[in-house]
Amino acid sequence: MYTYRVKAMKINLILLASGNSRRFKDNKLLSIINNKPMFMNVVEEVLKLDFNKIILVTQYEKIKEMLSEKNIEVVMNKNSDLGISHSIVIGIQNDTNADGYMFMVCDQPFIKADTIKRLVNKFISSNKEIVCVEYNGLTGNPAIFSKKYVNDLMNLKGDIGGKCIINRNLHDLETIKVYDKLEIVDIDTKKEFYDLMI
Template sequence: MHKTATVILAAGSSTRLGLPKQLLAYNGKTLLQHAIDEAAKAGADPIVVVLGFKAEEISETIKRNNVELFINAGWEQGMASGISGGVGKALQLDEKLEQLIITVCDQPFVTASLFNELKKVQRETQQHIVACAYADTIGTPVLFTKKYFSHLQALTGEEGAKKIVKTNMDDVAAVEFSPGEIDIDTVDDYDGLVQTE
């Protein structure tokens, strides 16, 4: 069994929402805490949380002593620096890491069983990227084996991990995750989510 790190991207400023989405409450915990807890339940080691906007305020709300933080000073330049830094931090913590999962904090229906399914499909297919499929696209959470660690660390500007997925489709397996299309970008999104509690 390969040890799997999880990198949780939580550095953005939630401009369309008007307040930090990382701290929105759902089912008794913040969206960020939910992502951390599900990663932990799936046995993630290490768990790296990438923070940027309001990093100090958000870090104070995190309840787990085995979470490592990567504070991305360049968060305003785009997602790439957070991915690159988060992956670098995970490798610094465990240089023998074989695979990692990149996830975000605003997909409220991400679960430990989904993370475990990504790992299972990777073992079964031997593909080096396993992404979630929803709403006619593929995206996070997404598992990468070490074959792509250097690609992730080389991302720049606004580029996200999806660029690597799309340019290596022959090396991608997909896991159906229809609730993945629900993410929280606006007040209306959040209001809709709260009504499902």
């Protein structure tokens, strides 16, 4: 197991698993990749790490049931139609005393624990308050925000995530480079899903 108790920073990981999968036309998070539901690929990687808390926000009872024996706090999102911002808000509300909040989506099933570890270590060692991954010059998920940005995150509305906060605060951003594009691929349609399975 990786550990990173440098500076005794409390970093909460918030896994976002509340999407309606409208473009997928089914619950994509339960689609099978690597002989397991898509979301479980992400879960198994993050459980190799040592976060202050792992909080998964979902609207799906099936996902909650499947995590009943995992060291993950599941928060039910009863208002998923309010968009990803609502999942972010209720994830933070679960514990407002962390030093940093890391956000990951559960439709990036090829993300690796080592990449997540590098992201966390960069956040701890950097003097910047936001850290995210970068592939080929483009920033994306996952990302970590310090508590400095809690109010900004809590004031997000609709289907808007932390990207807008990053774009407004590029002076306060550090990135880690990801070299395997597959790690940062998120799956939104069945065509994307089947193309990856070929």
